Amino acid sequence: MESSIVSVRGVSKTYAGGLQALKRVDLEIKRGEIFALLGPNGAGKTTLIGVICGLITASSGTVIADGHDVVADFRAARMKIGLVPQELSTDAFETVAATVTFSRGLFGKRKDAAHVEKVLRALTLWDKRDAKIMTLSGGMKRRVLIAKALSHEPTILFLDEPTAGVDVELRHDMWNIVRDLRASGVTIILTTHYIQEAEEMADRIGVINKGELIVVEDKEVLMRRLGKRRLTLKLVKKLDAIPAALDGRSLELAPSGHELSYTFDGASEDTGIGALLAELGKAGVEINDLHTDESSLEDIFVGLVKGEQA
């Protein structure tokens, strides 16, 4: 049996203003996995992380982190947890090495220059160790925050939107860093609203919307369910209606009449595109241009909430 490293049981959170950010959330995180928490802005991702890490007081429910209740036994629990927040909040005037050393002490660990060096080297920050944080780029600051979170050798690492506002190259770097961390035995929980990121990184995915965990699945299973794609065809001539011969296909005509979109299962061997194009040709519908895209997370949420697939 796989053991859970984090157990969230019946956690609810209602803010003072009346907003219910979490509604009886139950979640088990397996030891050693990368778990991606997906959801649109305001879904409750950061609130859930905040409750586990001690930044937010839950209205009800319990959280156990590596065997310790995060409220009753908060010291032991928090020593196991590292948190990389979404905002780039840093001590601008401190040097990189000083801020990482500070974090290690704050989290109850004896000074250990060798460990700090190891962390800084792993994040390619060693050359910048004496630089003031304010002189670093956004991507480097993000690495500093990760170094701080790893300074006390946590077993659980939370990454809240690690690639928000980060360019493509840095995003790939970040993914590599996360993979290396997992290889070193750290359990990683990351939040994101990029479906591609979850697809790239995660072993399992949880989808949260309006404070409720709608789905928790292995990535492979979920991507098959959510991995709908859409083919958009630009038409030479305006269509008033979808030709009768094409009834039964999941086609949608844009209100302008110049665009036809076809939704298909990207993971399936037979996407039906070939047959569709042939039928369109037979029906005399001429095509100017075409492109495909993934159904957006927004579409997926709408689908999930309505109980159907997007």
Add this chain to the structure above:
Amino acid sequence: MNVYAIKAIYRFEMARTFRTIVQSIAAPVLSTSLYFVVFGSAIGSRMGEVGGVDYGSFIIPGLVMLSLLGESISNASFGIYLPKWSGTIYELLSAPVGVAEVVIGYVGAAATKSILLGLLILATARVFVPYEIVHPVWLVTFLILTSVTFSMFGFIIGLWADSFQKLQTIPLMVVTPLTFLGGAFYSIDMLPPFWQTVTLFNPVVYLISGMRWAFYGTAEVNVVISIGATAGFMVLCLIAITYVFRTGYKLKS
């Protein structure tokens, strides 16, 4: 108790002081020197003795207190307000630390700075006016007690404030007037009887009086009351800080 966290916070805060050594040390020493020049030398030379002490020497305990209160409050309030403002408070809130570690770390560092500054001001005063200290042990006790108490008070202001303006409000609007009206530059015996009674409601009177007793062996109020009042205020501050951290008021949602 997370001793490593206390050390980390204390070192971090002390490092901040040394990084801004001019603002932290030189500025208060300069402003106190100006008080000595204006009140001690220029005006003091035309005044007689107050309570059997030369006026220039009479104002030393009050000036030390003035700096001590101001610096303790500003050091501690800024120390905790800064991470709130920059967002780095997330780390403190998610760390395995309780109210004890936080208070000892932040308040300890703020009080250390104030005590160092108090000693520096005493040394500066020696350049301008001669003085003797009758009860040196009590002087140190008052320095420590006042620094710790008002650093706690400053810490509370820093926790409460949600703008730089608010951070300045209490020191400027409450503490400075109370200190000036607390007998730093005059003996409360000099006031009309009605105002003498009103003055007794000013807590700073007890601090300055106690400090003056430590210097010259004479006090306007009983020294036991002075110590009791300061210690009482310290306990109140401690209760308030504990409440803030237990409930997360202004810190957590």
